[in-house]
Amino acid sequence: MRFMVMVKATAESEAGIMPSEELMAAMGRYNEELLEAGVLLAGEGLQPSSKGARVMFSGSQRSVRHGPFVETQELIAGFWIFQVESLEKCIEWVKRCPNPMPSDSEIEIRQIFEVEDFGDEFSPELREQEARIRTRINSDD
Structure with a gap:
């Protein structure tokens, strides 16, 4: 099972405050542990929403709203993709994570759809089209 593990944004991450060297080192150790265990498929931090945009869809119409976005508690500051046997295993791994923010923070876990779903x-x-797309994505590494 694959899961997207999302680090929720905070006022600090939205202000562009970079993590300390100590936190970056702790996160590096955690990421290495995930990798060694075969859990980590991907992971990245995201720039503040002030550097982003949202595209809204209404029928055939498209409109764009540029950040920053005010609902900080609903924004994502970073993510991992984990591959584990169950939601419970994913939770176990997330509980081992260093606090990703200088202040209180939250990490959300969502299972990723698989073809069989x-x-x-x-x-x-x-299914054939999906397989072709995945093959091309994986060959671009």
Whole structure:
């Protein structure tokens, strides 16, 4: 099972305050532990929302709103993709994480859909297309 593990933004991360050397070192050790255990598939920090944008969809219309976005508690400051046997295993790994922020913080965990989750609606043609896309993504490494 794959999970997206999202570090929620804080006032500090939205202000662009960089983590301390001590926190970066602790996170580096944690990431190495995840990698050695075969859990870590990807992970990145994100720039503050002031450097981002949102595209809103309404039928065929598109509109763009540039950051910053005010709902800090709903924003994401970084993420990992973990591959583990269960939600419980993912929670165990996340509980071992150093606090990713100087102040109180929160990490959200969401399971990623797998091809099998879509059932019969995911036709053989769509499965073949998905396989081609994944092959190309993985070959660009």
